Amino acid sequence: MALMKASAFNLRDKFGDWWDGANSAQRTVFRIVLIGIFYALPMLNNPIIDTPETSFSSVLFYPLIMFSLMAVGLNVVVGKSGILDLGYVAFFAIGAYTHAVLSIHTPLNFWEILPFAMAFAMLAGVILGLPALRLRGDYLAIITLGFGEIVRIVAVNTEAIGGAAGLTDIPGPTSILGIEFTVMDPRPYYWLTLTLLLLVIWGVIRLSHRKPGRAWEAIREDEDVAEFMGVATLKYKLWAFIIGGAVGGLAGAIYASQIRSIQPELFTLNLSIMILACVVFGGMGNIWGVILGAVILGYAPEKLRFLSDYRIIFFGLLMVVMMNIRPNGLMPRKKREHFQEKSK
Amino acid sequence: MDFSILISDFWSLGLDGLVVGAIYALISLGYTLVYGVLRLINFAHSEIFMIGTMAVYFVVLQFGFTGYEDPLPLIKFIGIFLLFATVAAIVSGGSAVLLEIVAYRRLRNMGASRLSSLISAIGASFFLVEVFRKISDSKNLDFPRLINKDPFFTVGTLYLSADKVLVLVGATIIFLILNRIINHTKLGMGIRAVSQDERTAILMGVNVNRIISYTFLLGGVLAGVGSAFYMVFYETTKANVGFLVGISAFTAAVLGGIGNVRGALVGSFALGLIQQYTSAVLGYNWRDVVTFVILVLVLLVKPTGLFGEALQKARV
Numbered sequence: 001m002a003l004m005k006a007s008a009f010n011l012r013d014k015f016g017d018w019w020d021g022a023n024s025a026q027r028t029v030f031r032i033v034l035i036g037i038f039y040a041l042p043m044l045n046n047p048i049i050d051t052p053e054t055s056f057s058s059v060l061f062y063p064l065i066m067f068s069l070m071a072v073g074l075n076v077v078v079g080k081s082g083i084l085d086l087g088y089v090a091f092f093a094i095g096a097y098t099h100a101v102l103s104i105h106t107p108l109n110f111w112e113i114l115p116f117a118m119a120f121a122m123l124a125g126v127i128l129g130l131p132a133l134r135l136r137g138d139y140l141a142i143i144t145l146g147f148g149e150i151v152r153i154v155a156v157n158t159e160a161i162g163g164a165a166g167l168t169d170i171p172g173p174t175s176i177l178g179i180e181f182t183v184m185d186p187r188p189y190y191w192l193t194l195t196l197l198l199l200v201i202w203g204v205i206r207l208s209h210r211k212p213g214r215a216w217e218a219i220r221e222d223e224d225v226a227e228f229m230g231v232a233t234l235k236y237k238l239w240a241f242i243i244g245g246a247v248g249g250l251a252g253a254i255y256a257s258q259i260r261s262i263q264p265e266l267f268t269l270n271l272s273i274m275i276l277a278c279v280v281f282g283g284m285g286n287i288w289g290v291i292l293g294a295v296i297l298g299y300a301p302e303k304l305r306f307l308s309d310y311r312i313i314f315f316g317l318l319m320v321v322m323m324n325i326r327p328n329g330l331m332p333r334k335k336r337e338h339f340q341e342k343s344k
Numbered sequence: 345m346d347f348s349i350l351i352s353d354f355w356s357l358g359l360d361g362l363v364v365g366a367i368y369a370l371i372s373l374g375y376t377l378v379y380g381v382l383r384l385i386n387f388a389h390s391e392i393f394m395i396g397t398m399a400v401y402f403v404v405l406q407f408g409f410t411g412y413e414d415p416l417p418l419i420k421f422i423g424i425f426l427l428f429a430t431v432a433a434i435v436s437g438g439s440a441v442l443l444e445i446v447a448y449r450r451l452r453n454m455g456a457s458r459l460s461s462l463i464s465a466i467g468a469s470f471f472l473v474e475v476f477r478k479i480s481d482s483k484n485l486d487f488p489r490l491i492n493k494d495p496f497f498t499v500g501t502l503y504l505s506a507d508k509v510l511v512l513v514g515a516t517i518i519f520l521i522l523n524r525i526i527n528h529t530k531l532g533m534g535i536r537a538v539s540q541d542e543r544t545a546i547l548m549g550v551n552v553n554r555i556i557s558y559t560f561l562l563g564g565v566l567a568g569v570g571s572a573f574y575m576v577f578y579e580t581t582k583a584n585v586g587f588l589v590g591i592s593a594f595t596a597a598v599l600g601g602i603g604n605v606r607g608a609l610v611g612s613f614a615l616g617l618i619q620q621y622t623s624a625v626l627g628y629n630w631r632d633v634v635t636f637v638i639l640v641l642v643l644l645v646k647p648t649g650l651f652g653e654a655l656q657k658a659r660v
Contacts, residue, residue, distance in 0.1 A: 084459055084462060086466070137458050137459065137462070138387075138458065138462055139385075139643055139647070141385075141387075141462055142385065142594065142639070143639070143640055143643065146636035146639060146640065147636075149632070150636050153629070153633055154633070156629075157629045269587075270470075273470055276463070280463055309478075310478070312471075313470075313474040313475060313478070315470065316470030316471030316472075316474060317471050318467065319463055319464065319467025319470070320471065322467075323456070323461075324464065327451075327454075327460050
């Protein structure tokens with residue numbers, strides 16, 4: 001208790017108290033209003049939130065919503081299950097390259113390619129995860145780091161997928177529900193990503209309240225005890241890895257369809273670290289926390305241009321400071337949710 | 345696949361492998377020593393090495409070499425080398441101690457999880473790389489050629505040149521000194537005691553925080569000396585030079601058995617040779633992929649490496 005008192009600035013608990021007291025109508029209204037605001041964001045022309053150099057709607061797509069989607073995916077791996085993945089960008093790259101190669105060389109359109117992009121990223125998750133997840137902590141971190149770099153080096157050295165120059169003239173998504181996806185307007189991409197992000201959030205929340213979520217939590221808290229208590233640790237770690245990978249692949253495919261040309265240099269270790277910084281800053285394990293982290297860390301360098309040149313310096317410093325001062329992030333997860341729910 | 349270079353240059357590739365291995369060894373010892381006392385991979389160690397190369401570069405810059413003058417006479421070169429190697433050792437050692445205080449100490453005393461320490465170290469590593477990227481303006485910093493690199497001794501395809509001899513002889517001297525420190529000094533005894541059993545070491549009156557600081561200092565000094573050799577051999581550095589060198593050195597430490605000093609040496613020379621021979625066959629572009637594949641294979645097949653974790657019984 002003393003520890004909880006010490007961190008008085010705890011957004012999650014303050015909001016959590018209100019949420020617990022609200023009835024279901026209040027909750028539904030709150031959800032609808034919040035989601036409505038997010039869909040309306042690109043329509044707003046507010047000089048306060050506008051970014052000085054790039055148009056606000058393109059900042060909304062990249063980095064804000066893209067970072068959020070990837071942070072939610074990485075949060076399943078790092079935050080929920082405690083697996084430190086330093087090569088998350090690999091899944092993003094695989095998704096992007098899958099969309100680029102398939103849309104150029106086959107008649108498939110964006111919507112048909114999406115499942116493939118996710119499937120290839122999941123497959124990569126299995127190929128890397130099956131051997132690597134037998135290892136613990138820092139070894140696993142180094143292996144995933146290596147994997148991220150291998151994917152990039154292979155892309156640079158493989159002429160069939162464009163080599164170092166990458167791929168250009170990637171077709172965008174075909175129109176759906178009367179919405180056209182053009183090069184000039186990033187807003188439809190934002191709406192598309194937001195819709196998919198909401199679906200992903202819904203799926204992840206469902207999972208975390210069920211058996212996989214409890215297994216992940218047990219693994220994160222103490223892997224040996226979890227295994228001893230009969231949790232199939234490798235299986236659930238692998239699932240976390242695959243789900244995280246699928247979300248990364250999804251984000252990559254959308255990204256490639258929007259920017260229309262990709263190069264291996266877009267998928268460096270820096271991106272993995274930025275997404276990790278979002279997760280750490282917002283609060284590992286809490287889905288709303290990591291989105292808050294992604295929004296703040298994506299928005300701050302765009303709004304404050306002096307930050308953008310120094311963003312990696314700033315992110316690196318932030319990771320050290322956060323770990324030392326507030327190791328659980330801005331909005332930490334509630335500990336032992338399930339235990340508390342049952343004891344009520 | 346082209347084996348012709350491998351066959352024609354077998355001996356000179358082997359010599360280069362040993363030289364590269366000696367440089368890796370100096371860096372991988374830092375990983376291994378810190379792992380021994382903390383059971384933690386010091387993720388920012390590659391940046392300690394990078395800072396060393398930067399220190400060497402800036403010291404040599406003070407002499408005003410343009411890179412076009414005649415090679416220095418041997419005695420003068422050794423004097424300058426000793427100067428910049430000492431500066432690099434001091435700078436790297438100092439930054440390693442500072443790193444431990446900033447990124448690890450508080451977390452360790454809080455009893456934080458390994459994940460927290462790791463993230464903190466990664467943050468520190470990125471911070472350092474980016475600071476030096478700003479300082480160096482993202483450029484490759486080229487080092488003037490100070491020493492005559494023409495082979496002075498040739499047997500078949502084996503070309504012996506002064507820089508390679510310097511690295512091999514210099515590294516051997518450092519290893520002998522390290523052996524002395526670890527096995528015959530009070531500090532070495534402290535390091536071995538903490539590696540073996542931290543709690544018992546505390547009970548026996550060992551000041552663990554001080555031993556950890558000294559271990560970081562020792563690792564940093566070795567990386568600093570390694571960076572001096574690296575600069576003589578490769579003659580270039582950049583802000584993210586530490587990443588691939590660090591991964592190679594780490595792979596070498598794991599290959600030999602992390603936590604094991606002798607293992608780090610054997611692993612480094614083995615990795616140096618493997619890298620030279622495989623890049624002769626597959627092409628230089630694939631060298632780092634090969635390194636990663638070796639790392640993954642060792643961790644999967646024999647995570648304790650060739651010699652296992654046994655710093656307490658280590659002989660250099």
